[in-house]
Amino acid sequence: MPPARSWRTYPQGYMLEAARCKKCGKTFFPPRLVCNKCQGREFERFNMQRTGKVVTHTVIRTPSDEFSGEAPFAVGVIEMDDGPRLTSQIVDVSFDEVKIGMPVKLEFRRLSSEGDAGIINYGHKAVPART
């Protein structure tokens, strides 16, 4: 990912910045310009809580080159407690422990890097929520 493209997504990647429609209250991650529920165009930006649960999941064994060193790894759709859903790796857990409905927390992690000399891209990955 080129530096400029990565940089443009920092608010979402680093802070989980989402948008809440001022008219109907629907939340979006990433933020969008027009609400798909009420066509509202005014949004309030907010940073999501980093907690949610697994909606569905799978294991990637043959990834693209960018992630080849990490395979196999779990990926899931996470429904955040603030509403929006996002796709994330699920790490620090054995595959048979990952279940639908499992509570997770998003931790700050390296997502990828442009070889040994390029930039490192950071963002969030899901880990099991433990109290």
Added chain:
Amino acid sequence: MAVGIIGYGAHIPRRRIKVEEIAKVWGADAPSFKKGLELLQKSVPALDEDTITLSVEAARNALARAGIDPKDIGAVYIGSESHPYAVKPSGTTVAEAIGATPDCHCADFEFACKAGSEGMFVAYGLVKAGLIKYGLGVGADTSQGAPGDALEYSAAAGAAAFIMGADDNLMIATIDETYAFMTDTPDFWRREHQFYPSHGGRFTGEPAYFRTVTGAVTGLLDKTGLKPGDFKYAVFHQPNGKFPKRAAKLLGFSFEQIEVGRLVPLLGNTYSGSSPLGLTAVLDVADPGDRILMCSYGSGAGSDVFVFTVGDRVRKAREMAPKTRWLLDENVKYVEYGEYAKLRRKIRLAEK
């Protein structure tokens, strides 16, 4: 105006490797390493964990305990000997991820294992000078030891973060006094472009660690008129289990005073995170009024010493983020040497 810690947080990777697992690969005698270094295991970062990610998580835990608006943090300092970039600050990413940018001073510190306490020291100094409202100092490392070297048994990963401030109603522990001790002592180093550090073997002991730590603590005690018995807890830099015990004995501190903050037998040496992480474990259990001494050590060589007095808010604040012993003891996953070698990028991969 009392200045001190208004938020603290720790983060430790979940993976561990046992001393036996490393020893069997290199034909070393595990029992003698365990006895000689007083180490049982060490933390191992995942492929996607580095000084920046560990710092962000520790800083978020510190923010949770401080309960402040991150925009009020006027300085972010990350101390590490394993910054992911040679040129590009770790601190900018950490500051951005916790929401402290753009009105923020930022710098990365390096001084072997002392870089974390340097960040704390400077953040504290700027708050005390009235230049900033709050300052964040983080000590974090994902340290490397050369395969088969004695350092491989201890070089670990972890981070501790401290937010300094002057709000009486937020005070977790005041900083009552500081002292720094510094000489040019070549006991441990890593040259540019080298993957693994080098060290002076036994030279790292008496003329380096012990001379510096005892010199620093003696200097602080002389400066303040305090005695070892005036402290409930003491935290020394812990490159292995034995060094902090011996330093305590030389200085007149008891094992009971250092036991709570001596995490190294189960954690390994987290370098810049070492004594700061020990301090977080002490704050997790300390009572208001307890006095704490913390002495870092960085090869090269120097020590920063702090005197803290615990405030009333510690009991409430400690419940707002994971405690350090919990991070150390719970949800741990053990890895074998092969996976460890992959995670620590010790395996040479094909060029693409």
